[in-house]
Amino acid sequence: MSLPLHHPGDALLMDYAGGCLGEAGGLVVATHLALCPGCRCAVAELDAVGGALLEELEPDALAPGALDRLFARLDEPPPYEEPPTPPRIAPPAVPSLIPEPLRRYVGGNPAAMRWRMMAPGFQCVDIPLSRGERARLIRMKGGAAAPRHSHEGLELALVLDGGFSDALGQFARGDVAVGDGSIDHKPVADPEGCLCLSVTLGRLRLTGAVGRFLNPFMRL
Numbered sequence: 001m002s003l004p005l006h007h008p009g010d011a012l013l014m015d016y017a018g019g020c021l022g023e024a025g026g027l028v029v030a031t032h033l034a035l036c037p038g039c040r041c042a043v044a045e046l047d048a049v050g051g052a053l054l055e056e057l058e059p060d061a062l063a064p065g066a067l068d069r070l071f072a073r074l075d076e077p078p079p080y081e082e083p084p085t086p087p088r089i090a091p092p093a094v095p096s097l098i099p100e101p102l103r104r105y106v107g108g109n110p111a112a113m114r115w116r117m118m119a120p121g122f123q124c125v126d127i128p129l130s131r132g133e134r135a136r137l138i139r140m141k142g143g144a145a146a147p148r149h150s151h152e153g154l155e156l157a158l159v160l161d162g163g164f165s166d167a168l169g170q171f172a173r174g175d176v177a178v179g180d181g182s183i184d185h186k187p188v189a190d191p192e193g194c195l196c197l198s199v200t201l202g203r204l205r206l207t208g209a210v211g212r213f214l215n216p217f218m219r220l
């Protein structure tokens with residue numbers, strides 16, 4: 001299997017690692033990670049940097065008696081822990097067309113999904129997410145062309161099968177196309193057609209600042 005050539009980019013990976021991306025954007029990035037070892041490594045490094053930054057924070061003053069309670073707990077026997085159970089199903093030797101975590105939302109068999117017609121040559125399955133966010137699977141027939149369009153928010157499209165081309169390039173399995181309001185594009189499906197996961201995000205804070213790692217923790 002060839003590796004993806006188009007990646008979400010540093011800003012989106014940082015938002016994902018910092019937990020700022022929301023469920024829809026997170027679903028696209030996490031599914032891309034299942035297909036892209038390079039971005040998996042990048043997110044692991046970002047997690048490590050985020051953890052190191054947290055350790056740099058000044059600790060709060062201890063509550064009265066906290067140290068005594070801590071020492072008392074150290075004298076207690078360790079809690080019983082269930083031994084880890086081995087996974088019941090071995091991971092497939094051939095990666096599934098619909099990898100996790102997307103598989104958890106829509107299942108693994110596109111033929112069993114409830115497709116609805118969007119336009120000639122275009123079908124979709126809506127994926128309801130929590131907090132009113134939405135994602136969709138889109139299936140394009142070979143050679144089908146979407147109307148030229150741009151986006152108010154940020155559109156992320158992850159190719160799962162086949163591919164498409166637009167002004168930004170050619171996109172195949174695992175590739176993520178990132179379109180914003182400045183891009184006016186007209187995707188055309190490859191001859192074998194295209195299956196992709198698509199989300200449009202209204203608002204995103206893509207400042208790329210390292211401080212955003214701390215945003216989710218500061219809001220607690």
Ligand SMILES: [Zn+2]
Binds near residue numbers: 006036038039040
């Ligand atoms: Zn990648």
